[in-house]
Amino acid sequence: MIDFRSDTVTRPTAEMREAMASAEVGDDVYGDDPTVNSLQAHAAERLGFEAALFTATGTQANLLAIMSHCGRGDEYLCGQSAHNYRYEGGGAAVLGSVQPQPIDNEPDGSIDLDKARAAIKANDFHFAITRLLSLENTIGGKVLSLDYQQQARAFCDDHGLQLHLDGARIFNASVKSGCDVTEITKYYDSVSVCLSKGLGAPVGSLLLGTSAFIDRATRLRKMVGGGMRQAGILAAAGQIALTQGPLRLHEDHENAAYLSAGLAAIPQLDINPASTQTNIVYARCRAGQAPQLRDYLLNQGILITAGDPVRFVTHQDVSRQDIDVLLECIRQFYRS
């Protein structure tokens, strides 16, 4: 199968499997796993934070971040389409008693800071206490500008809020912005990073922040059942993902741009190739035949996400040739 559904579908490389097989391990709940400890130390340094925590998933890292910043009865401001609002089972509310205050995302993925200001609750016992602004970069494949993120930092400082970044794809953002990842992370109190998306690890994410923040998150990770024992087996692949993954993300972006241009040449599809910034491509079927297109492609051994719009994601396990096969199959679908 050629799988364009997500960058989460990548298989570990031979080098990762070898590192996993030979990883030195210990009981990480006792803090004894040298491979986890080394990944966390390396990640903290690489992303410019005091400390890092290895987590099972990006969802878990975001949950721990929100619960470490906010207590019961507090709230976090986030985008209406933020992953940690829409796609994480309402975990912050369910498990943390932290109320989300979603705000419509602007077309570029940002949250208008005037709208965020208007959403901050007054100091009045009728209201939840607004503690945190959570942004996402990249969001739907779009990159938040450095200038915007600097303004968001100043906004949070002015209003006594903490600032969290769901940086599941932060390295895609740094590659596209042409800057080191620390030029982004420096604006945030905490950042979550997925190792298991474009970076290619089979499992795992990281949460970064101050040592005190990571101590709180470590306690909460145990509480939600995320204390893993010989997790070095996973961290070994994560280490390779963190060091080598970012070096090849530009290929995914180039492939996504190539795919966008190819899709734009198919008259039955509606796509603005200029809107493809990183590794995620969206296109609308003008006649609304997305489910039929998905089924047709499935028969040809190609997987896509047939929402409205249809989503295609490039990653290390799809090549230029795979994209040519996809484009030809879509053309055939519309000819048939």
Ligand SMILES: Cc1ncc(COP(=O)(O)O)c(C=O)c1O
């Ligand atoms: C932006 C973003 N944040 C967080 C996550 C959650 O990651 P996980 O699937 O590892 O829980 C995802 C997963 O797709 C994501 O796209």
